[in-house]
Amino acid sequence: MTADEIAELKPEVPDWQLLERDGIARLERSSPSRASPTRWPSPNRVGALAEEEGHHPALLTEWGRVTVTWWTHKIRGLHRNDFIMAAKTDALAAESGHATRAEIPEGRAP
Protein backbone atom coordinates (compact mmCIF):
# COMPACT_ATOMS: atom_id res chain seq x y z
CA MET A 1 0.00 0.00 0.00
CA THR A 2 1.13 3.53 -0.69
CA ALA A 3 1.19 6.14 2.07
CA ASP A 4 -1.88 7.70 0.38
CA GLU A 5 -3.79 4.45 0.49
CA ILE A 6 -2.91 4.00 4.15
CA ALA A 7 -3.98 7.57 4.95
CA GLU A 8 -7.27 6.88 3.19
CA LEU A 9 -8.07 3.70 5.13
CA LYS A 10 -6.74 4.69 8.57
CA PRO A 11 -9.88 6.71 9.53
CA GLU A 12 -11.90 3.48 9.16
CA VAL A 13 -10.11 2.06 12.21
CA PRO A 14 -9.67 5.09 14.48
CA ASP A 15 -8.85 3.08 17.60
CA TRP A 16 -5.82 1.41 16.01
CA GLN A 17 -2.33 2.78 16.19
CA LEU A 18 -0.25 2.86 13.03
CA LEU A 19 3.33 2.04 14.02
CA GLU A 20 6.58 0.74 12.62
CA ARG A 21 8.52 -2.00 14.38
CA ASP A 22 11.58 -3.77 12.92
CA GLY A 23 11.07 -1.65 9.80
CA ILE A 24 7.59 -3.11 9.23
CA ALA A 25 4.42 -0.99 9.32
CA ARG A 26 1.74 -2.47 11.58
CA LEU A 27 -1.70 -1.79 13.00
CA GLU A 28 -1.93 -2.29 16.76
CA ARG A 29 -4.60 -2.00 19.41
CA SER A 30 -4.53 -2.88 23.12
CA SER A 31 -7.42 -3.62 25.43
CA PRO A 32 -7.90 -1.39 28.44
CA SER A 33 -5.86 -2.47 31.45
CA ARG A 34 -7.06 -5.25 33.74
CA ALA A 35 -8.73 -2.76 36.06
CA SER A 36 -10.97 -1.33 33.32
CA PRO A 37 -14.09 -2.94 31.93
CA THR A 38 -13.33 -5.32 29.09
CA ARG A 39 -14.18 -3.88 25.70
CA TRP A 40 -11.99 -6.15 23.73
CA PRO A 41 -12.42 -9.69 22.44
CA SER A 42 -10.61 -12.54 24.19
CA PRO A 43 -7.44 -13.93 22.61
CA ASN A 44 -9.45 -17.06 21.77
CA ARG A 45 -12.03 -15.12 19.74
CA VAL A 46 -9.31 -13.28 17.84
CA GLY A 47 -7.57 -16.62 17.30
CA ALA A 48 -10.76 -18.14 15.88
CA LEU A 49 -11.20 -15.17 13.54
CA ALA A 50 -7.59 -15.57 12.40
CA GLU A 51 -8.14 -19.27 11.66
CA GLU A 52 -11.30 -18.51 9.68
CA GLU A 53 -9.58 -15.87 7.60
CA GLY A 54 -6.23 -17.62 7.30
CA HIS A 55 -4.47 -14.44 8.43
CA HIS A 56 -2.75 -14.34 11.81
CA PRO A 57 -1.96 -11.38 14.04
CA ALA A 58 0.55 -11.16 16.85
CA LEU A 59 -1.48 -11.61 20.01
CA LEU A 60 0.10 -10.56 23.31
CA THR A 61 -1.62 -11.36 26.61
CA GLU A 62 0.06 -9.73 29.54
CA TRP A 63 -1.47 -9.20 32.99
CA GLY A 64 -5.01 -9.02 31.64
CA ARG A 65 -4.18 -6.70 28.77
CA VAL A 66 -4.54 -8.07 25.25
CA THR A 67 -2.66 -6.45 22.36
CA VAL A 68 -3.47 -7.38 18.77
CA THR A 69 -1.08 -6.44 15.96
CA TRP A 70 -1.86 -6.92 12.26
CA TRP A 71 0.55 -6.82 9.35
CA THR A 72 1.34 -9.01 6.36
CA HIS A 73 4.44 -11.17 6.57
CA LYS A 74 4.78 -11.72 2.86
CA ILE A 75 5.01 -8.04 1.95
CA ARG A 76 6.69 -7.01 5.23
CA GLY A 77 4.11 -4.31 5.71
CA LEU A 78 0.45 -3.42 5.58
CA HIS A 79 -2.03 -4.78 3.07
CA ARG A 80 -5.66 -3.65 2.71
CA ASN A 81 -6.57 -6.95 4.31
CA ASP A 82 -4.90 -5.85 7.57
CA PHE A 83 -7.29 -2.91 7.79
CA ILE A 84 -10.19 -5.28 7.17
CA MET A 85 -8.92 -7.61 9.91
CA ALA A 86 -8.58 -4.66 12.31
CA ALA A 87 -12.19 -3.66 11.59
CA LYS A 88 -13.30 -7.29 12.11
CA THR A 89 -11.46 -7.36 15.44
CA ASP A 90 -13.38 -4.22 16.43
CA ALA A 91 -16.60 -5.93 15.38
CA LEU A 92 -15.79 -8.89 17.66
CA ALA A 93 -15.31 -6.43 20.52
CA ALA A 94 -18.72 -4.92 19.77
CA GLU A 95 -20.31 -8.41 19.69
CA SER A 96 -18.91 -9.06 23.17
CA GLY A 97 -21.86 -6.99 24.32
CA HIS A 98 -19.80 -4.08 25.55
CA ALA A 99 -20.41 -0.56 24.37
CA THR A 100 -17.91 0.67 21.82
CA ARG A 101 -17.41 4.20 20.66
CA ALA A 102 -19.40 3.51 17.48
CA GLU A 103 -22.40 2.30 19.44
CA ILE A 104 -22.77 5.36 21.60
CA PRO A 105 -24.85 7.89 19.68
CA GLU A 106 -23.16 11.24 19.87
CA GLY A 107 -25.15 14.13 21.23
CA ARG A 108 -27.38 11.79 23.22
CA ALA A 109 -25.08 11.33 26.17
CA PRO A 110 -26.72 12.18 29.49
Add this chain to the structure above:
Amino acid sequence: MTADEIAELKPEVPDWQLLERDGIARLERSSPSRASPTRWPSPNRVGALAEEEGHHPALLTEWGRVTVTWWTHKIRGLHRNDFIMAAKTDALAAESGHATRAEIPEGRAP
Protein backbone atom coordinates in the same frame (compact mmCIF):
# COMPACT_ATOMS: atom_id res chain seq x y z
CA MET B 1 16.92 -12.72 44.10
CA THR B 2 20.64 -12.12 44.13
CA ALA B 3 22.76 -12.89 41.06
CA ASP B 4 24.09 -15.92 42.97
CA GLU B 5 20.60 -17.25 43.59
CA ILE B 6 19.71 -16.78 39.94
CA ALA B 7 22.92 -18.54 38.83
CA GLU B 8 22.03 -21.42 41.17
CA LEU B 9 18.50 -21.90 39.81
CA LYS B 10 19.10 -21.23 36.12
CA PRO B 11 20.45 -24.76 35.39
CA GLU B 12 17.05 -26.13 36.51
CA VAL B 13 15.43 -24.53 33.44
CA PRO B 14 18.11 -24.93 30.75
CA ASP B 15 15.75 -24.20 27.84
CA TRP B 16 14.84 -20.75 29.16
CA GLN B 17 16.66 -17.60 28.25
CA LEU B 18 17.56 -15.16 30.99
CA LEU B 19 17.13 -11.66 29.58
CA GLU B 20 16.58 -8.07 30.61
CA ARG B 21 13.90 -5.93 28.96
CA ASP B 22 12.87 -2.45 30.15
CA GLY B 23 15.38 -2.90 32.98
CA ILE B 24 13.54 -5.98 34.28
CA ALA B 25 15.11 -9.46 34.42
CA ARG B 26 12.88 -12.11 32.82
CA LEU B 27 12.82 -15.78 31.88
CA GLU B 28 11.68 -16.41 28.31
CA ARG B 29 11.14 -19.42 26.10
CA SER B 30 9.69 -19.72 22.59
CA SER B 31 8.15 -22.71 20.90
CA PRO B 32 9.78 -23.97 17.73
CA SER B 33 8.53 -22.19 14.62
CA ARG B 34 5.29 -23.18 12.93
CA ALA B 35 7.14 -25.56 10.62
CA SER B 36 8.61 -27.62 13.47
CA PRO B 37 6.73 -30.20 15.50
CA THR B 38 5.00 -28.66 18.49
CA ARG B 39 6.86 -29.27 21.74
CA TRP B 40 5.29 -26.50 23.61
CA PRO B 41 1.96 -26.13 25.42
CA SER B 42 -0.83 -24.12 23.82
CA PRO B 43 -1.46 -20.58 25.07
CA ASN B 44 -4.67 -21.89 26.63
CA ARG B 45 -2.84 -24.46 28.76
CA VAL B 46 -0.33 -21.86 29.93
CA GLY B 47 -3.25 -19.51 30.65
CA ALA B 48 -4.96 -22.19 32.74
CA LEU B 49 -1.75 -22.81 34.70
CA ALA B 50 -1.42 -19.06 35.31
CA GLU B 51 -4.99 -18.86 36.63
CA GLU B 52 -4.40 -21.83 38.95
CA GLU B 53 -1.23 -20.33 40.36
CA GLY B 54 -2.38 -16.72 40.36
CA HIS B 55 0.80 -15.68 38.54
CA HIS B 56 0.61 -14.48 34.95
CA PRO B 57 3.25 -14.51 32.22
CA ALA B 58 3.40 -12.48 29.06
CA LEU B 59 2.12 -14.81 26.35
CA LEU B 60 2.85 -13.89 22.74
CA THR B 61 1.28 -15.88 19.90
CA GLU B 62 2.68 -14.92 16.53
CA TRP B 63 2.42 -16.99 13.35
CA GLY B 64 2.29 -20.28 15.17
CA ARG B 65 5.12 -19.47 17.53
CA VAL B 66 4.28 -19.10 21.22
CA THR B 67 6.61 -17.16 23.52
CA VAL B 68 6.17 -17.30 27.29
CA THR B 69 7.89 -14.75 29.54
CA TRP B 70 7.90 -14.94 33.33
CA TRP B 71 8.83 -12.23 35.81
CA THR B 72 7.30 -10.69 38.90
CA HIS B 73 5.62 -7.31 38.49
CA LYS B 74 5.72 -6.39 42.16
CA ILE B 75 9.49 -6.68 42.49
CA ARG B 76 10.22 -5.65 38.88
CA GLY B 77 12.39 -8.71 38.43
CA LEU B 78 12.74 -12.41 39.04
CA HIS B 79 11.45 -14.28 42.07
CA ARG B 80 12.08 -17.96 42.82
CA ASN B 81 8.45 -18.49 41.85
CA ASP B 82 9.25 -17.46 38.26
CA PHE B 83 11.72 -20.34 38.00
CA ILE B 84 9.08 -22.68 39.39
CA MET B 85 6.55 -21.40 36.83
CA ALA B 86 9.10 -21.90 34.04
CA ALA B 87 9.65 -25.50 35.17
CA LYS B 88 5.86 -26.03 35.33
CA THR B 89 5.53 -24.67 31.80
CA ASP B 90 8.15 -27.21 30.70
CA ALA B 91 6.15 -29.93 32.47
CA LEU B 92 3.02 -28.91 30.52
CA ALA B 93 5.01 -29.26 27.32
CA ALA B 94 6.10 -32.74 28.39
CA GLU B 95 2.47 -33.67 29.21
CA SER B 96 1.47 -32.64 25.69
CA GLY B 97 2.85 -36.03 24.73
CA HIS B 98 5.79 -34.66 22.83
CA ALA B 99 9.33 -35.69 23.60
CA THR B 100 11.30 -33.13 25.56
CA ARG B 101 15.02 -33.10 26.11
CA ALA B 102 14.58 -34.50 29.63
CA GLU B 103 12.61 -37.48 28.34
CA ILE B 104 15.17 -38.63 25.81
CA PRO B 105 17.67 -40.85 27.62
CA GLU B 106 21.13 -39.87 26.56
CA GLY B 107 23.30 -42.57 25.05
CA ARG B 108 20.26 -44.52 23.97
CA ALA B 109 19.55 -42.59 20.77
CA PRO B 110 19.58 -44.80 17.68
